[in-house]
Amino acid sequence: MTEFLVRPARTADIVQIRDLLEPYVQRRILLGKDLVVLYEATHEFVVAEAEGRVIGCGALHVMWEDLAEVRTLIVRDDWLHRGVGRRIVERLEDNARELGVTRLFCLTFEVDFFTRRGFAPIAEQIVDPDVYSQLVRSPDEGVAEFLDLAHVKPNTLGNTRMLKRL
Numbered sequence: 001m002t003e004f005l006v007r008p009a010r011t012a013d014i015v016q017i018r019d020l021l022e023p024y025v026q027r028r029i030l031l032g033k034d035l036v037v038l039y040e041a042t043h044e045f046v047v048a049e050a051e052g053r054v055i056g057c058g059a060l061h062v063m064w065e066d067l068a069e070v071r072t073l074i075v076r077d078d079w080l081h082r083g084v085g086r087r088i089v090e091r092l093e094d095n096a097r098e099l100g101v102t103r104l105f106c107l108t109f110e111v112d113f114f115t116r117r118g119f120a121p122i123a124e125q126i127v128d129p130d131v132y133s134q135l136v137r138s139p140d141e142g143v144a145e146f147l148d149l150a151h152v153k154p155n156t157l158g159n160t161r162m163l164k165r166l
């Protein structure tokens with residue numbers, strides 16, 4: 001089987017990440033992001049690479065002192081079910097621990113995958129009202145989804161909110 005490696009993303013990977021993302025944006029599975037937003041988030045991404053091509057990606061977005069979100073996790077179709085997604089999430093978890101984050105959030109349709117990675121569904125808000133009132137000031141649409149704000153509800157329909165303690 002062809003080997004793959006997981007490494008921090010570089011700016012030269014961003015167009016390939018956009019190409020992985022686009023079909024899932026069309027199907028309303030993942031949130032669309034302009035290229036400039038992806039470039040600005042280069043340091044948040046890790047990629048899986050095989051034969052010089054990006055075959056998977058995932059990002060870690062810090063939201064608060066103890067809290068970050070796993071986002072934009074995608075594995076190319078011909079590489080599914082070969083452990084690539086698991087390795088990307090493990091790398092993002094290592095990055096989170098190094099940053100001092102102790103809780104990881106995700107919003108996903110891939111509930112079984114994230115359950116096997118130790119995430120569990122949550123119903124309630126997991127930040128106290130004081131932190132909530134600060135997070136609400138973020139212009140980031142993913143943070144708005146985390147807060148379950150009314151203007152992003154159409155994006156989150158059918159998604160499950162999940163959390164893992166590191």
Ligand SMILES: CC(=O)SCCNC(=O)CCNC(=O)[C@H](O)C(C)(C)COP(=O)(O)OP(=O)(O)OC[C@H]1O[C@@H](n2cnc3c(N)ncnc32)[C@H](O)[C@@H]1OP(=O)(O)O
Pocket residue numbers: 024029030070071072073074075076079080081082083084085086087106107108109110113116
């Ligand atoms: C927070 C967010 O970003 S939500 C968005 C999530 N992404 C999407 O919805 C986009 C579409 N989905 C995908 O891209 C993929 O299905 C992902 C990213 C969810 C999962 O990626 P994959 O690389 O297929 O996952 P991975 O292979 O690591 O694990 C899935 C299962 O495949 C099987 N598997 C793992 N390795 C192998 C292998 N070598 N051979 C055969 N099967 C395997 C196992 O059942 C594994 O579960 P396990 O790790 O508990 O054993």
